[in-house]
Amino acid sequence: MYQDTSCWTAPPIHSSSTRWTRFEDKLFEQALVRFSDDLPDRWDNIAQQVPGKSPTDVRDHYEDLLHDVLQIDSGRVPMPTYADDDSLDDLSRWDSTSQISFGTKPKHGEPERKKGTPWTEEEHRLFLLGLKQFGKGDWRSISRNVVVTRTPTQVASHAQKYFLRQNSVKKERKRSSIHDITTVDTNSMSMPADQNWIPPPSGPAQQQPALQHLPLPGHMSDQGEGPIGVDDIRVCSN
DNA sequence: AGTCGGGTTAAGC
DNA sequence: GCTTAACCCGACT
Numbered sequence: 001m002y003q004d005t006s007c008w009t010a011p012p013i014h015s016s017s018t019r020w021t022r023f024e025d026k027l028f029e030q031a032l033v034r035f036s037d038d039l040p041d042r043w044d045n046i047a048q049q050v051p052g053k054s055p056t057d058v059r060d061h062y063e064d065l066l067h068d069v070l071q072i073d074s075g076r077v078p079m080p081t082y083a084d085d086d087s088l089d090d091l092s093r094w095d096s097t098s099q100i101s102f103g104t105k106p107k108h109g110e111p112e113r114k115k116g117t118p119w120t121e122e123e124h125r126l127f128l129l130g131l132k133q134f135g136k137g138d139w140r141s142i143s144r145n146v147v148v149t150r151t152p153t154q155v156a157s158h159a160q161k162y163f164l165r166q167n168s169v170k171k172e173r174k175r176s177s178i179h180d181i182t183t184v185d186t187n188s189m190s191m192p193a194d195q196n197w198i199p200p201p202s203g204p205a206q207q208q209p210a211l212q213h214l215p216l217p218g219h220m221s222d223q224g225e226g227p228i229g230v231d232d233i234r235v236c237s238n
Numbered sequence: 239a240g241t242c243g244g245g246t247t248a249a250g251c
Numbered sequence: 252g253c254t255t256a257a258c259c260c261g262a263c264t
Binding site (some may be wrong): 110116133137140152160 | 253255259
């Protein structure tokens with residue numbers, strides 16, 4: 001029972017460049033995950049997924065969202081814009097079988113075990129942000145409002161691995177992992193122009209530059225370098 | 239071949 | 252609904 005995104009009974013779409021409907025938001029967020037920030041024409045691609053929106057629109061919207069998150073993060077705003085909205089449930093995610101359409105969708109009712117779509121950097125960053133917003137344990141809210149491409153179960157599972165990694169990494173890390181990213185790289189996330197976010201004064205002087213941009217593994221076949229995963233992103237304020 | 243990382247799933251609370 | 256742990260698979264050593 002896979003949900004084909006193309007089969008959605010799409011609600012009326014208002015393609016105003018200023019107003020974003022829930023549905024548009026969904027399309028946007030899904031596209032956000034699909035087109036990682038390492039792709040050249042990211043906003044063009046994403047814009048194509050959201051009818052009526054221009055690349056500039058989606059980029060602005062992204063910065064808006066990021067800004068919101070950062071404000072929430074810094075305790076200025078209680079809740080995210082649509083935190084209590086649940087009218088988008090049916091179109092917010094795929095079944096774990098189909099997941100993100102990264103090209104490898106199971107044909108049809110395949111009894112086979114699904115491989116499981118790896119988390120993207122983007123998703124992991126969102127996860128970390130959600131973690132800060134809603135706290136550890138509220139996977140449902142995180143899934144619902146932040147990492148909309150993952151089910152609560154998937155988020156919980158990812159969190160489990162993430163925290164396990166955090167613990168084991170203290171001892172000694174063997175291979176690099178996506179979970180090594182523990183800081184949200186807000187730069188690579190396109191900081192809002194106005195830079196309203198004020199990093200909480202974390203006592204002593206440490207606080208590295210909010211975000212470290214670590215190279216992703218991608219394909220390390222030719223690069224003998226130690227690849228680092230999505231999880232190298234760490235939430236900054238703390 | 240053994241080990242590790244990461245995703246899914248089932249069981250327990 | 253969340254946590255924990257087993258399980259599985261792919262990739263790395």
